[in-house]
Amino acid sequence: MAADDNNEPLVLIGHSMGGSILHELLTDANNIALLEEQLKRPLKIDLLLGVGTQVGLFAELKQFSASKSCGPLGVAVDHYWNIYDYADTLAFLSEPTIAGVVDFEISTSAGLSTAHNAYFDNAFFFSRLNKRLKKAGLLA
Secondary structure (H helix, E strand, O other), X not given: OHHHHOOOOOEEEEEOHHHHHHHHHOOOHHHHHHHHHHHOOOOEEEEEEEEOOOHHHHHHOOOOOOOOOXXXXXXXXXXXXXXXXXXXXXXXXXXXXXXXXXXXXXXXXOOOOOHHHOHHHOHHHHHHHHHHHHHOOOOO
C-alpha cells in the first residue's frame, strides 16, 4: 500500500453511498481478512472520512456486518469523521449510532436540491477540513 510504503497516513474518503460502502467493507470480517492477507499485516486506517453519507441511518437500521472489537469497524481507525449539511436530505448523523465517530456540521449554503453535491465545491468545506487534518496531525 502506497501510504505505508511512503510512511504517510492512510486516509479513506467516501461521499454519499461511497461512504456507506466503505463502512460496510470495513465491518465485514471476510473482507478484512482478505485485505490483511494481501497486505501481510493488520490494516490500520488513520482517517475514515464520510461526507454526506447514510452510514448513521444504516447503522440505526442494523444493516452493517458485526465488527470485531477494534472500535466502530473491524479494523483499527484512529479518526472516523462524518461531515454533513443539515440542508442535505441524504446526509445523516453517525455519532449517535456508531461509537468512535465524530460528526461535523458544515453549511454549504446550498439549497435542498443541490446540497448533497455541494460539499466539494465549497471553499469553506476545504478550509475547515484542512484545519481539522492539521490538528489531528494528518497534514503538515
